[in-house]
Amino acid sequence: MNLKRLAVLGLVVPLIAACSSTAGTPASTGSGAGSSQIIVGLITKTETNPFFVKMKEGAQAKAAELGVKLLTGAGAKDGDNEGQVTAMENMINAGAKGILITPSDTKAIVPSIQKARAAGVVVIALDTATDPQSASDALFATDNFAAGTLIGQWAAKAMAGKTPVIATLDLAPGITVGAQWHNGFLQGMGLVSGITGTATDLATSKEVVCAQDTHGDQTEGQTAMENCLSKNSTINLVYTINEPAAFGAYTALKNAGKEKDVTIVSVDGGCQGVQGVVDGKIAATSQQYPLKMASMGVEAIVKYAKDGTKPTGYTDTGVTLITDKAQSGVASKDSTFGSANCWGTK
């Protein structure tokens, strides 16, 4: 028995040696790709959310067009900082010139981004800014506060003459973008004032009778709406942080026989969400453009790799209010435009 154990040990030692052998000369086994090929990394929050699936499609299309190699990675779930750190380290080791990242945790990712930039890798935040924003070389994103403000302004006009009784179905504590949409919405409605896009706490006002977290999930959205209705059955305006949450809210309202009396507004503009506008389930939604963020990001990194020009500052990738009930004084497009420009599967 002991001899066998020894034999096993005899296997382990050369294995570790083999795996860790520092051989400064990389094995010259053909990997197919030439070593001169530009490598771009894309790290999203998760692999499953259609928003990030679309972002990846945008990056893949642009990478194929420019003839560069795209590496992708993601956290295991929303908020998984270490998964993103690991992906970033692996991409740097793979020789990536630049990395596009939607930070899951806007503060926690900063030290790792600093290490990447110190190693000469350009880092562009997509969709969500790092905290501080200057931690990344550049930010390509929707103005999330403006996205919230748009639906708030629309709701204020649409609810004219009625006293709003509001439920907000929010994202989760501590996530900046959730606060930006929520606060933008309330400020757009004129219920609060003086809040800026940098605030991370959810504002409140007396019209908001119920605020629940949904994590952007349809089932959680339904549960949250059911609970809100139990708390106050006169709710007539529902703000949701994305369209899955909005659909969950709609189901709850329908089950309670209230879907005709309540206005739902949302953010995102995914294709299924725009279909919700067509079907009259969602009254208005702020559409974002993840595909554009990613393709612009790939272009910027390829430019950096070719001539050394680093991308800087903030680039607004735009937001459009999609509704079939346009209100005067609030810029919007109809659901036909929304369907033509939406992300996700139709």
Next chain:
Amino acid sequence: MSSEQSAALDKRPGIVKVLLASPILGPIVALLLACIFFAVMSQRFLTGPNFSLILQQVTVVGVLAIGQTLVIITTGIDLSNGMVMALSGVLMASFAAQKGLNPILAITIGLLVAMGLGLLNGGLVTGIGLPAFIVTLGTLNIAYALTRIYTTSTITNLPASLTFLGNTFNVGGTAIANGTVLMLVLYAITWFAMKYTPAGRSVYAVGDNVEAARLAGINTRRVLLGVYTIAGLAYGIAALLQVARTGVGDPQAGQTSNLDSITAVVLGGTSLFGGRGSIVGTLLGALIVGVFRNGLQLLGVESTYQVLITGILVIAAVSVDQLTHRK
């Protein structure tokens, strides 16, 4: 072993006998094959810096898995370890960076909290006789909630002494993280203790047959309390590694670590039915996951496939364990 059983054993094919004799052979072969495959596919894989990186990336789950291995050998399971780590890490970071405590004291507080939760797990398992699955599901939620009640925002600007384990030193041009060394030392200590000390042997005895162990004069309650408390200590050390690695106190850390650590343990050949298992196997299991994650990323394969492969490996590992030990 009865003569019938040994006769049955003799009929088994040679490969089964080999696997029975050296349970870590499976994980070694898997790791070796994975290393060869990635070395052939990517010229960046088989380099010192890359392998040092993989080791660095498995430190957190690796140290969590030390505690998990001990618990699983006693036929238990620990679902709470990731959340215990998150709570412990946030407390360390907060006390050192925000409350101005001496970092050593802050670390000690974090370790004690983790050990306390481990002791709570052990106390409920032995004292009331609750299943470990249920107890640790409870402490998972409690630790998660306590973390969120304490803070929902990430703690930054940590003192240098708290991130010391994330620093590296150079060996022949390869940067090796202090945390990697700590992990390997912890594995060596645990391996020695499990193999050569009476306490370690009694952990196996309790896992194999708790009644027999009791009759043999082992204080089984004390062994279990000890196992869960030491596991808690491992989670606290993992918290320190996690804080050092990411440079922040992260209340969202560790959300999938419980399953990741169980994966490492199972890939390492430790039996979920208790009594059998090796600490070295767990390290190999953690490395297998790390090698696949790194290798597939270098090749530009989507991370979903890494999850797919991990799933297949887990089922294969458990099947091998089940088939070789079927009576």
